[in-house]
Amino acid sequence: DAMVIQNPRYQVTQFGKPVTLSCSQTLNHNVMYWYQQKSSQAPKLLFHYYDKDFNNEADTPDNFQSRRPNTSFCFLDIRSPGLGDAAMYLCATSRDFDDEQFFGPGTRLTVL
């Protein structure tokens, strides 16, 4: 059974058109993470939540926002996608910071 679910798996948007990616978990984990992976590069952490506490990485563009309305769900909002935002977006969860992370299958974002 899927434990970390991401929707949609593939998302196509237009330059400048806001888009929201969704992640849900059935593990009841405290921490949820969003990573961005561009082709042949390492996944890069954008931000994470520990419960409701939000931590933004210093180099995450302002264009990227996140919401976590409850333990199970976390959203990634891209306010004005640019061509450079085309990437695979991975959601992950862990019980605590130093625990193994469980990943969703990712959402591949295309920006036209």
Add this chain to the structure above:
Amino acid sequence: ILNVEQSPQSLHVQEGDSTNFTCSFPSSNFYALHWYRWETAKSPEALFVMTLNGDEKKKGRISATLNTKEGYSYLYIKGSQPEDSATYLCAFYNQGGKLIFGQGTELSVKP
């Protein structure tokens, strides 16, 4: 800046070959080293979480070693099978509380 480097970037082997690849990471402020396997269209899946210098972990035909003093880990696959084809990611967890990934080694095993 913390860098995690993996080599080679890609690897093509025949079924039955044994193979290994490397992850190098900063040796200071070490907390843990994670290995993940990422098959196409699936979720990255944790293989090993290694914390102690000299650790050696094994899962079936896959094993990994860890040297925290010199900052490297090796992943070995014995008798590769087509189903081992995937990207293998390592990630360094430092005492700052963040997982930093390498770019991965893409393994292709031909029947």
